[in-house]
Amino acid sequence: MQYRISPSSNVSARSFGDEVIAANFVRGVYYSLLGPAAQIWEGLVAGVPLDRVVAEVSALSDAEPAAFAAATTSLVEALLAEGLLVEGPPAEEKAWQAVAGSEGQYGLPTLERFTDMEDLLLLDPVHDVEEMGWPHVNPNAAN
Numbered sequence: 320m321q322y323r324i325s326p327s328s329n330v331s332a333r334s335f336g337d338e339v340i341a342a343n344f345v346r347g348v349y350y351s352l353l354g355p356a357a358q359i360w361e362g363l364v365a366g367v368p369l370d371r372v373v374a375e376v377s378a379l380s381d382a383e384p385a386a387f388a389a390a391t392t393s394l395v396e397a398l399l400a401e402g403l404l405v406e407g408p409p410a411e412e413k414a415w416q417a418v419a420g421s422e423g424q425y426g427l428p429t430l431e432r433f434t435d436m437e438d439l440l441l442l443d444p445v446h447d448v449e450e451m452g453w454p455h456v457n458p459n460a461a462n
Contacts, residue, residue: 320370322363322395323409325402332403334361337421341403349433350403354420355380355387356394356428363404366412369395375417380425390427397430 324330325343332341339357342349352360355376362372369391377387398404 320406321366321368321408322398322404323366323407324364325405327402330403332360332364343402346402347434347436348401349436350401351431351433352428353431354422354428355425356430358417358425359391359394359428360398362415362417363395364409365415366409367415372417376425376428379417379419380427382425382427387427390429394428394430401430401432 329344339352339360358376373388373391377384380387
């Protein structure tokens with residue numbers, strides 16, 4: 320199975336070494352994928368089939384292969400449920416290779432979900448601000 324970043328312009332993701340930060344601007348939620356989860360994300364958005372991604376990243380983990388595969392399945396299900404990924408091949412396939420973590424062997428992949436900036440992520444700076452501009456929220460803007 321192949322996956323790609325949701326084609327919606329309301330999803331954005333950036334890689335910062337051992338971490339990927341993704342945001343869903345419709346839901347006002349941002350996410351952190353660390354270590355093995357970041358490696359899995361990078362592999363999937365590069366168009367690499369899930370079974371190859373699991374095999375390569377699992378080899379860099381100290382977790383049991385079956386436990387790693389189960390955690391990866393849960394991670395992918397969460398990414399789909401959160402609207403960050405969709406099934407199907409990416410627009411452009413890229414070269415990808417799993418990279419060992421800077422702090423030793425990986426554990427199990429997890430997705431961290433944050434809602435503490437929901438109001439800011441949902442704010443439409445073109446329509447929901449006062450005349451003096453961003454970041455001054457218009458109290459009369461429709462929610």
